[in-house]
Amino acid sequence: MSKNVFVNKDECTSCALCTDGLPQYFRMDDDDLAETHNDGENVGNAIVPDNDTAKVQEMIDDCPAECIHWK
Numbered sequence: 028m029s030k031n032v033f034v035n036k037d038e039c040t041s042c043a044l045c046t047d048g049l050p051q052y053f054r055m056d057d058d059d060l061a062e063t064h065n066d067g068e069n070v071g072n073a074i075v076p077d078n079d080t081a082k083v084q085e086m087i088d089d090c091p092a093e094c095i096h097w098k
């Protein structure tokens with residue numbers, strides 16, 4: 028089963044860990060705050076298939092601002 032992931036931008040510190048590590052799911056917006064996406068679609072509500080949930084979970088755990096969350 029896939030899961031959906033988003034960033035609470037109010038808490039993002041723009042460290043770029045997620046956008047550098049998993050650019051397929053994370054990118055910076057015009058204000059240099061991270062947001063999730065799928066190839067530019069599903070912005071703010073990226074779909075993560077089963078085979079990638081572990082690596083996204085690792086990013087959730089590593090985000091220094093603890094602002095990446097599953098929906």
Ligand code: SF4
Binds near residue numbers: 038042043061094
């Ligand atoms: S790892 Fe967290 S704090 Fe850093 S850019 Fe991504 S969402 Fe923002």
